[in-house]
Amino acid sequence: MEDLALLVSLMLFVPIAFGLVALVLAVVYRAKGKLKKTAIGFTAVVGLMAGFGLAAYAPLGVAPLILMATALLIIYIPKR
Numbered sequence: 685m686e687d688l689a690l691l692v693s694l695m696l697f698v699p700i701a702f703g704l705v706a707l708v709l710a711v712v713y714r715a716k717g718k719l720k721k722t723a724i725g726f727t728a729v730v731g732l733m734a735g736f737g738l739a740a741y742a743p744l745g746v747a748p749l750i751l752m753a754t755a756l757l758i759i760y761i762p763k764r
Contacts, residue, residue, distance in 0.1 A: 695744065699733040703751030706730045710758040720759075727755045 709723035730752045737745025 699730065699737060699744070699748040700751070702726065702733060703730045703748045703755070706755045707751055707758070710755040714758050714763075723755070723759060727752055727759065730755070 706723065706726035706729070709719055709726055712718065713720050713723040730748050734745045734748035734752055737748060739745075
């Protein structure tokens with residue numbers, strides 16, 4: 685039973701962790717102009733995870749979807 689609990693907790697933690705990394709990379713790209721391909725790559729991975737999570741069970745994909753949308757907005761909204 686502990687193995688099942690670990691598996692379920694990782695199913696919830698890993699997409700959120702990848703989303704937070706994508707968000708941090710988007711902020712770094714926005715601030716310094718570096719790591720553009722890495723930020724976009726991590727955002728794409730989070731998008732795939734969100735799609736899989738939404739297809740499998742909707743609450744699994746909501747948090748990565750919000751993090752992905754936030755990272756995309758940070759990357760692509762023009763600066764003033």
